[in-house]
Amino acid sequence: MGVAAIIVAAGRGTRMGGGLPKQWRPLAGRPVLAHAVASLQGAGVARIVLVLHPDDMGRADIPQGVQVVGLTGGDERQHSVRSGLAALAADPPAHVLIHDGARPFPGAAMIGRLLAALDRHPGAAPALAVTDALWRGEGGLVAGVQDRASLYRAQTPQAFHYDAIAAAHAAHPGGAADDVQVARAAGLDVAIVEGDEDNLKLTWPADFDRAERIAKGRDMDIRMGNGFDVHAFTTGDHLWLCGVKLPHGRALLGHSDADVAMHALTDAIYGALAEGDIGVHFPPSDPQWKGAASHIFLRHAMDRVRARGYALANCDVTILCERPRIGPHQGAMRAALAAIMGVEADRISVKATTTEKLGFTGREEGIAAQATALLVRA
Numbered sequence: 001m002g003v004a005a006i007i008v009a010a011g012r013g014t015r016m017g018g019g020l021p022k023q024w025r026p027l028a029g030r031p032v033l034a035h036a037v038a039s040l041q042g043a044g045v046a047r048i049v050l051v052l053h054p055d056d057m058g059r060a061d062i063p064q065g066v067q068v069v070g071l072t073g074g075d076e077r078q079h080s081v082r083s084g085l086a087a088l089a090a091d092p093p094a095h096v097l098i099h100d101g102a103r104p105f106p107g108a109a110m111i112g113r114l115l116a117a118l119d120r121h122p123g124a125a126p127a128l129a130v131t132d133a134l135w136r137g138e139g140g141l142v143a144g145v146q147d148r149a150s151l152y153r154a155q156t157p158q159a160f161h162y163d164a165i166a167a168a169h170a171a172h173p174g175g176a177a178d179d180v181q182v183a184r185a186a187g188l189d190v191a192i193v194e195g196d197e198d199n200l201k202l203t204w205p206a207d208f209d210r211a212e213r214i215a216k217g218r219d220m221d222i223r224m225g226n227g228f229d230v231h232a233f234t235t236g237d238h239l240w241l242c243g244v245k246l247p248h249g250r251a252l253l254g255h256s257d258a259d260v261a262m263h264a265l266t267d268a269i270y271g272a273l274a275e276g277d278i279g280v281h282f283p284p285s286d287p288q289w290k291g292a293a294s295h296i297f298l299r300h301a302m303d304r305v306r307a308r309g310y311a312l313a314n315c316d317v318t319i320l321c322e323r324p325r326i327g328p329h330q331g332a333m334r335a336a337l338a339a340i341m342g343v344e345a346d347r348i349s350v351k352a353t354t355t356e357k358l359g360f361t362g363r364e365e366g367i368a369a370q371a372t373a374l375l376v377r378a
């Protein structure tokens, strides 16, 4: 029971260029078809049957997590759909979405509207009202105006009660443009549900350009992390904060240079990557990191950012202490961090606050620092 989807992707059309059927052409780094699968999975459709041309069954880039069946019985669209319906027959779902693999972005909200409509109708299909004026033309001249009041642009997936559409396909003589036509031929009502402008069908090269822009927006991947660190004061005459050496009546106690602010920032970056913290990458128990300068940690974290395909959008460090005064050194600190991290200084904020003489920082037993880092897909 439940919902299943059939994605028909056996077409051979290469009008978009590139020598590949359009559903296999790369779009934002993966095949168009992979976007369609991911969109349906993202809408909560876990059971997906992919109907492929026999020539494509051995491809290495077939999306994962789907049931793949080869097209049989002919190479028209209806043969693909029948192949998909047959693959579901042994354990039939209550509802089935039949989708065209050349539409990479069937949105979750639209899928929800389709499935809701199946409570009241045996079929439901997404469509957009025609808003442009429609003309009839002859020889390059306007020959008349077409009333657009009852016209719609049809999309997929088209949604049906499985038993009803399976019976309709079995009874249909063939030659239907889509599954709505098959359903209507069997006397089934098909509700019109609001479609989605982003749910475009890739046909021409310009469609592909638009799909790239949509994919970019959808794939926007932002990761945020925070870090916090504390080091206690010990005897000494200077301390390190954000890579800058400050003369001071005490030093900070710790492995390495005890640069508490740089540690907090480094942990924020590891946190954004969900890659643990400094202690995971540079275990204090390992003698090779004893006394290591903190910029080694920060540089490593930024290397991980780039290796994972991200860039630092910005970071913000707050140092909590009564003394030393941070203000006069903010510029030098931002410049030092920028050089270590390989980013512009305007992406780095360093600021400080006292804790009004409250707590361990107020009693000047140590310094605390916290940091936030934001990463974006590069």
Ligand code: MG
Residues within 6 Å of the ligand: 229, 230, 231, 254, 258, 259, 260, 263
């Ligand atoms: Mg530390």
